[in-house]
Amino acid sequence: MLVSTRGLGRTYHTIRGPIVAVDGVDLEIEPGEFVVICGRSGSGKSTLLGMIGGLCRPSAGLVSIGGTDLHALSPKGLADFRARRLGFLFQFAGLLPNLRAIDNVALPALLGAVEQPDAYERARDLLGQVGLAERWDAYPGELSGGQQRRVAVARALINRPALLLADEPTNDLDEQAEWEVLSLLQDLHRSHATTLVVVTHDQALAARADRVVTLRSGRIVSAPRPAHVLAEVASRNAAVAVADSAPAGPDGPFEAGPDALAAVVPTPPGAGFVRFLLGFLGWVAVAAGALYACDTLSARFQGQAIERRVTERKKAEELAMQQLRADIHDVVYQPDGGYEVTIYLENFAPDKPFYVLGPELRAFVQVDRGWQPIPIRRADPDNDNDRVQDVRGGRRLVPFTLRIDIDRYDELIAGYFHLRLTSVMVVSESAEPTDDLFERTDDYYVYLKPQRLSDDDIRARNQWKPGAIVPRWIPMPAH
Known part of the structure; x- marks a missing residue:
């Protein structure tokens, strides 16, 4: 086995x-x-x-x-x-x-x-x-x-x-x-x-x-x-x-409307009060029927509105999970000792544009088998997380900068940081959405070579041969 x-x-x-x-x-x-x-x-x-x-x-x-x-x-x-x-x-x-x-x-x-x-x-x-x-x-x-x-x-x-x-x-x-x-x-x-x-x-x-x-x-x-x-x-x-996958129907048909009013039976002369009382009750019945009909129609329209919102949200979910591809484009060193991480957004159906709020990125480094947060921010301040951007053909790149001022960390590959980057974005079919919103969350995992370590340091720590390729970063699947 x-x-x-x-x-x-x-x-x-x-x-x-x-x-x-x-x-x-x-x-x-x-x-x-x-x-x-x-x-x-x-x-x-x-x-x-x-x-x-x-x-x-x-x-x-x-x-x-x-x-x-x-x-x-x-x-x-x-x-x-x-x-x-x-x-x-x-x-x-x-x-x-x-x-x-x-x-x-x-x-x-x-x-x-x-x-x-x-x-x-x-x-x-x-x-x-x-x-x-x-x-x-x-x-x-x-x-x-x-x-x-x-x-x-x-x-x-x-x-x-x-x-x-x-x-x-x-x-x-x-x-x-x-x-x-x-x-x-x-x-x-x-x-x-x-x-x-x-x-x-x-x-x-x-x-x-x-x-x-x-x-x-x-x-x-x-x-x-x-x-x-x-x-x-x-x-x-x-x-x-x-x-x-067939959509679930309602629990049962709408409740039947009120029966038609019974025909008025002729009343003997002098029965004015009875006539008045019957007329009054008739008007009450008509008003009650009208209120009930309004309530039934309102419930029906509310049900249709809810169904429409569910359908729109489902479309947004399909956009976010099937039409949108998001992943790490590259990680490069910065002169100040930090790192620039670029996320890309790609539309698999360029003829069907959609809109994204974000992404917002959080970063963590593995320390003692846990995840310690590290500071990260958008590298293009003019394109902040609160701005809605449309995604059409080609890749849209979104850069972030982060710093890792940690001396002791888990080394699953000797010398390398083990990073987790969590991306959160809201996807919609329209630029000014109401109900068609879906929040997508992705976790990206990478091994990242610290700037302070040379390629020779990494080769020595891992007992690699001289001249062996030392990647700056290595993508890992979600885990």
């Missing part, structure tokens, strides 16, 4: 109360198995994958890989284990923009103390396997999205991992690039005998797997191992997804 989880759970504590993302998951994965984890958005797929990969710590339960209790390791031991035994492939390629394709692929091996000639020979071989032998010297900006993803696949395999974890690896690719990456993953899985665990919504990819594990509300609801039942499971899951 390569992977085993027992009672695995993860709870996030928020100001609105606890949110259970993964709840008591028991899962076993055999060596060489190709497993796909499916489920609706928010079902806990990425959190489960993160705990299996040691990127986030469980609130309960155990994760064992090859007999090693992952979360019993020290931070340094866990980082070493991930580097030696695991490979990661995420929704975005995450390539360093100032390094060539071959440098990006070789980097994890160099950080793992592999001899530089061996690391580059292995990187060149892997680039050949992913069909990029002739583009080894291209920079990420010179490659298409599909080609960047193939470089990321090669990088994930550079240390010959026993387990490759992929989170929505074809999320933002066009149909042709998606097909190439899917075929590549399957071919490499077979040729390298690597255990492959993939989180995806893609039924085409799920159909290629040995087994499909379905999550709902953080729990496994289906995990058949025999391959012959995969089609049946995929069909059932598709039907459930369609049923679950």
Whole structure:
């Protein structure tokens, strides 16, 4: 058994109360198995994958890989284990923009103390396997999205991992690039005998797997191992997804209006008072009916308004989570000893502009296994956080400056700071929004080389060979 989880759970504590993302998951994965984890958005797929990969710590339960209790390791031991035994492939390629394709692929091996000639020979071989032998010297900006993803696949395999974890690896690719990456993953899985665990919504990819594990509300609801039942499971899951995605109707029809007034029965002469009383009561009934009708119409309009606001907010959520890409563009040194971090905002559908308030960025450095805040501010004061900006074609860059005046800190890679940058922005379809608002929060993690340490200092601390590449910063997936 390569992977085993027992009672695995993860709870996030928020100001609105606890949110259970993964709840008591028991899962076993055999060596060489190709497993796909499916489920609706928010079902806990990425959190489960993160705990299996040691990127986030469980609130309960155990994760064992090859007999090693992952979360019993020290931070340094866990980082070493991930580097030696695991490979990661995420929704975005995450390539360093100032390094060539071959440098990006070789980097994890160099950080793992592999001899530089061996690391580059292995990187060149892997680039050949992913069909990029002739583009080894291209920079990420010179490659298409599909080609960047193939470089990321090669990088994930550079240390010959026993387990490759992929989170929505074809999320933002066009149909042709998606097909190439899917075929590549399957071919490499077979040729390298690597255990492959993939989180995806893609039924085409799920159909290629040995087994499909379905999550709902953080729990496994289906995990058949025999391959012959995969089609049946995929069909059932598709039907459930369609049923679950259908908008919920009202609890029942609106209450019926009042019945028509009964016909007036002729009254005998002299019954003036009775006539007056009946007339008065009739007017009361008419007024009550009118008030009731107004109240019913008001309730109906209020319901429609609420439904409209929910629809508009859902559209804003789709804009924020699917149409907007936000990530770290670069980190550079400043003359005063500080650092400039640039976040980019990119619209995947330039013909459909949207508007962003922010982003606001908070920064933390890891100290004693906790996160210590450090000062950070916008580097372009004329474009402050309170200004709404439209995002159309191309990338919009947002720079920040920060300082790290800390002598003692956790060194998961010797000498490097481990930073967490939390970005908060509000996204809307209109420049003057009312109801179509969605708040998006992202966490970015990077290793950052302190200015005071030279490249030779870093090489010596990590026992790297002379001349080995020393990156200024190294992006890490969210964990």
